[in-house]
Amino acid sequence: MQKKIIALAVASLASGAALAQTNVTMYGIADAGYVYSSGGDLSVRNFGTNNNNNPTFSGIQSGLLSSSRLGFKGTEALGNGLNAVFTLEYSLNIDNNSGVGNTGSLNARQQFVGLQSDKLGTVALGRQYAPGYLASINNDAFG
Template structure:
């Protein structure tokens, strides 16, 4: 009888042991602000409540399962949320949706994933791809690719500070150009130093491939950080080459505060635009901060370049070359 009870107790404990090998985390960011935005055209000035001036508001689910021998199964589903209206993104988990395996070889994921250039751009943006004036304005359907659907992705383990990334996204077209995207990146991080370079190739047309490339760098010494990048989206065809350069610095002040400045140069054919951005963030706790962000773009007579924040953009219409947009916001961000 005692043996039967012991066996039953051991059997009942097995699911608990298995459950202890897995973990699932619910996380997110809630970011809202009051903003004054002006596209410098008639009727283009407005006061709004925005979601995502520093970080796009989101909710996500991520988890791991220990498979033994140093191997883990991982997944991540992340959805964007507009905090001002409560609406979700048009694609439920459009921010990230992957499943994969992680081990001594690195990480392999399948699904919708960030590109190699996106990783480099994020690590070399002094604004952390938040606040007005971030390099996110480089990423759209006619410039550079930030996320890949239908993709297979690889990140190597870090070796002597170096990490290799690679991605292949299937266009899944039945006829015509494949729309496949291939990308590769190389990153180096050691102490306060970061260096990175990435390249994408997109089969958008029957002849001639679009090319995207980026170089980024950063260095932190004490309370000061300096970061910069150069990114190019070179689409097949005349006058389609887009170039952007960023150079920024940040300094911690008073223990809980941080000041940011970024200058940006945009060029495409004869169109040119120069931007300056300032921001200040003050931590109220480990998870909560308040901030203010300000940016101004100066376009030449052919330029219609805009100002991007994490979840916001302030861009003049294509019919208003030479317009100079500005934006100012005060907001609060909480992460959980």
């Protein structure tokens, strides 16, 4: 009986240490604004009315400076300088309460899992930003 209690105590201490190493972050951007526009070609955006060839739009529009998103990313220490990493991002259109394309699918933004090593770097599989996008982030006029 005493061996079972000792084993249970050791297991509970080990599980507490494992939970302490897990790091999950929830993040997001909510970008919307009021837009009024008249004149010009608004047909590309599929909104507005055509009054004597003078299209107008007035209302809330999502993604004026940045696309709205909700994301989760995290790491789990595996030991010996090796970490498991993951990211899941979901695009949002907060002006009409839907995801991109109104499909509700979660494949509109990043989704990947991988391994990160202090010595070897990171290898990840899934949907990720393209290298050209990552290179341009530091030069974004909107920050």
